[in-house]
Amino acid sequence: MSSRRYLGSAAAVIGAAVIGTVLPVVSAHAAGATDPGTDPTAAFTATQADQEVPRLTVTDASTGTWPITSYSFDFGDGTAPVTASTTPVTHTYATGGRFTVTETVVDDHGRSATSQKSVTVVHGTLFGAPLVAKFYDGMMGSHRPFVGLLHDRGAWDFTNQRVSGPPTGQSTFGTADGDIPIAVAPAYGTQVVVGVYRSGQFILNTLPAPTTVGFGQAGDIPVPAAWDHNGHDQLAVYRPSTATFAVRHDDGSVTTACFGDPGDLPVVGDWDRVGHIQLGIFRGNGTGRTNTFALRHDDGSVSTAGYGDYGDVPLVGDWQAAGRTTFGIYRPSTGTFALSNAYIGKADDVFHIASLY
Template sequence: MSRVSRAAARSLATLVAAGVGATLFTAAAPAQAASTAGGTITRSEVLARAQSWVNEGVPYNQQGYKTDANGTYREDCSGYVSMAWHLTDSLTTQTLPNVSTTISFSQLKAGDALDYTADHTFLFAGWTNQSTGDFTYYAESNKYDPTHGPTKANINSSSLEGWPTGNYTALRYNNIVDDAPPVTIRPSAVGVFRDGTWALRSGSGATTSAGFGQPGDVPITGDWDGVGHDQLGVFRPSTTTFALRHDDGSSDSLVFGNPGDIPVPGMWDHNGHAQMAVYRPSTNAFIVRHDNGSTDSVVFGNPGDIPIVGDWDGVGHTQMGVFRPAANGSQNTFALRHDDGTVSTAIYGNQGDLPIVGDWAGKGRTTFGVYRPSTATFALNNAYAGTPDSVITYGNPGDTPVTGNWS
C-alpha cells in the first residue's frame, strides 16, 4: 500500500449509518527547533533580529559589545549585520563577503545586505516598489539615529547612508533561506455518499460526482497523498478494509481492525501523511496504526458515543472528541478533548441529527455541525455556538453525509 498522507484533520465527516460513524484523532506535533548560531536562518528571522536592536535602542558604538544567545556583537554596522544573520561572532565590512555570495541589486531580498567593504554595510529590508527602485533598510550608523526602524531609500540614488551607491556590493548570506510560503487553508465543503456514488458540493455551490466504493461501505475522506486537498476513500466493514482513491484514479487497500470497528483515519503522527485507525465501540478505544505497523490506543468517551475529531484548537494536528446523541429527553452533546487533557462540551442540534466536523470558514481550526437525515440538511457552526452560521440542503433523505476540503 502506498503511504497515506495527512488526513482531513478539519474535515472528515462523522458518519452514522446503521450505527457506524467515521472521524479523526492525532498525536501532538513535534516542537520546531530554533535557529542555531551560524546555521540556517529565515529572512523573517533576520528582520526580527534586526528589529530587536531597534526596540532596545542599541546605540552606535564601535567599542561597545552586546551579547545574546547566539554570540557577542560589536555595536557598529558590520556587528549589526553579523547579529541579524546570527553569526557566531562579529565580522567586518571586509570579511562579511566570506560568508556570503555576491548578487545583483535586482536580486535583493529581505535579509540580504549592501556592503561597502572600505567603510559601511547595512541590511536590505525589502522592496516597496522594485520597478522604481524604492526599498527599506536597517542600519547601525554613526551618521543617523541608530534607534530608528526601517528607513526608506532608492537603489537608483547617487548615495546610500552617505557613501556612493556604486561603492556597494549586494551580498546574500550563504545560510539564509526563504520563508515557507503561507499555507492556504481550503474551507471544508459538504457532500453525500449513496451506495458507491459521491455527490460533492463546493463552497460556491458547484457540484460534482464520482464513483468509488459499493453499497454497505462507509465513506471516509483525507489527503492521502499530501496534495493539499482531500481525496475519497471507503471502509468496508465486512472485511475491515480501507480502500483509498488517489487523484489519478488508482486505489490502494489495507486491512485493519475488527468487525464492528469504526474507521478513523487521521494525521496521528503529524508527519505529512495519514495513518489508518479505527474506533472500537466495545471499549471506547481509538486504535491507531503507525507507518511501521505498530499500534497505539487511547480510551475516550462512553458507550453509545460516536467518535468525532478535528483540530479544535488550531494547533495543526487533530484532536479527539465524541458526539453523544440525544436520548431520553437529553440533548446532543459534543465533547472535545484538548491537548492538555481537558474536555470542553457544547450542545447542538436536534434528536436524530448526525454529527459532522469541518473548518467551514477556512480559519485553520475545526468546528462542528449536524446533518439532519429527514430533510437532507447540513447545519454548520463556525464558533461553537448554539445556532448555525450556514444551513445547506443537499442530497436526498437517507444519504450518508461527507465533508472535506475538495472545493
C-alpha cells in the same frame, strides 16, 4: 457529562491483521457441576425493508448449548427496551440516523450474553452517508472543507457552497451496503482521495487501481487524519463497544487511547489551533434532547457543547478557514446539513444538497 474515560494506556490492540466480526461482550452465570454446557454467544442481524419508513427488523443469530428463552433489544433511541420470547422483532424510529442496537439474550439455564452493533436507519430518499473532505477550491485558491454524501450504488455528491442547491462535484465509488465514506491524503503532497471503510478494510479510490488496507474490524468507525503531523494522513479507527481509538502509524506501530463511553461516536480535529489532532466524541442524548459534543484538550480537560437533535450524524471541519476545527451535523430525515459558525461569531450554515442521483 457524568461518566468518561480519558486518554490513557492501551485498552485494545487493533492491528492490520485483525479483520473480522466484532466479538460480543459476554456476561455469564456460573454453571454448576450438574449443569454442563457453554454460555450463550449473542449475535443478531438488523435489516430495513423500506427506506421510506425508518423501521428496523432484528433477528437473533445467537448460539449456545441451551435454548434461548428471552430476547431483549435496546434500539438506542431513548425508548424502553423491547423483550420478546421469539424473533424477529421490529422497531420504528422517529427519524433516520445511526443508532447503537444492543441485544441481551438469556437461556433456559439463566445464562445471559450481550451483543452490540451500530446500524444506519434510512428515512426518505434524501438520505446519504455524510462526509467532510478537504479538497482544493479553485475559486478560493486554497484547500477548503467540502461536505458530501455517499448514496446507494456508490454515487457521491460534494459541495463547497453553504446554501441549498445542486452539488458542485460528483463521483462514483463503493457499492456495498453499509460502506462508510472516507477521505484520505495517503502520501505527502498528494491530493485527497475518497474511499470507503468496509468491514475492517480501508478501500481508497486511487489510480490506476483501488488500494485496500486492512485495519480494525467490522463495527469499527474510521477516523483517518494527520495523526503524525507529517503532511499526510494515517489510518485510524474508533471501536464504539470499548470507546477506543486506534491509530496505525507509518512504521506499522499502533497506539490506542480510550475516550468517552461505549456507544459514543468519534470526532477528531484541531479544537485549539495547536497544529495536531485532538480526540472527541459525539453522544446522542435521546429523543427530544440536544446531542452533546465532548472535545478533549491537551491539558486533559474536556469541553462540551450541545448541538442538533437525536438521530443527527456528527460532522467536524474548519468551515470558515479560521485555523481550527469545529462541529456540525447532518440530519438524515430531511437531508439537511447544519454547520456551526459560533467559533467565529457568525450564524450557522443550514442547507441541503439537491442530489441528481
